[in-house]
Amino acid sequence: MEDYAQHKQTLFDQEVKDIESRLEHVPAKYPNFNGGIAEDEPFQVVNFKWKKRRATLGDNHLSWDEYKWKHRFVPAMKVHNPRYEEYLPPAIPPEQIAKDNAMIAEGIATSKYKYRAKKKGQPSCTIYTNTRMYGKR
């Protein structure tokens, strides 16, 4: 337990050091801060530069605590969990998919209207099958 507290303290100190290195003073960028100092005055205004971090390594070398620390600002990712598989809809077997695709292909190939595609220079042809509503075409 003590080891854990010590570890926590070390991580915290490390982060303090990191943040401290990112705090900077720069010449007046925000004239409204610090009580409205005019821009041409040679005063300085506090500005903290917040740099973006870059991941240079993978996470495999990290312990669980270090991993959590590294990803503390990253929202949790959705992971597939086999435990909840029974609540998911059953997957369609690949044979069924192949069969369906074959049927669709066959239907397109033997279609009554397969030659009625758009010809060059003609407006696109709309096929209406409901003759009662639209009349003969």
Place this chain on the structure above:
Amino acid sequence: MSKNAIKFQEDSWSTVESATVATTPRMGGKKVQRTYSVCSVPSKKFVAKWLTVATVAENSTSPLVEAIDGKYHLTGQGVTELLQELLDGMDIDFSETNIISNFNRFINKQIGRFNSKYGVSNDNIIDFAMTLVVLVNNNRDQLTRVSSVPVPQVKATKGSIDLSVL
């Protein structure tokens, strides 16, 4: 009155004469300015430390703050370190005052602010530092005012004491 800019020293606390500090208590709200004849300015290290506490996700990894019933409180270590730093930096012993409750409120507010969508923007971080300055100076002023002003005489309330029982 001339205005002096606040600059945080690396390791030591400093004082700035007749400094005006502007803070934004509500996000997107108006700025509030306070002027101090003598303004105590914490060290950069102090600001970085409490900035870390406020920005660490879920604050579970910071040993200085713990969450109880959805609110954040300073731990025993946090209280000790804060009071010791204030004693070292400002030479004032705050242990008998209500600075801890003020600081708890401050930390809660800032954690909420840093967890929002644009939490770690530069403006928020500047405002954090300035609010910290205001907090420390207000508490110091309160302490000096309380010790310098005599306690007002309170008038007796209406009513009489029944002496017949004696």
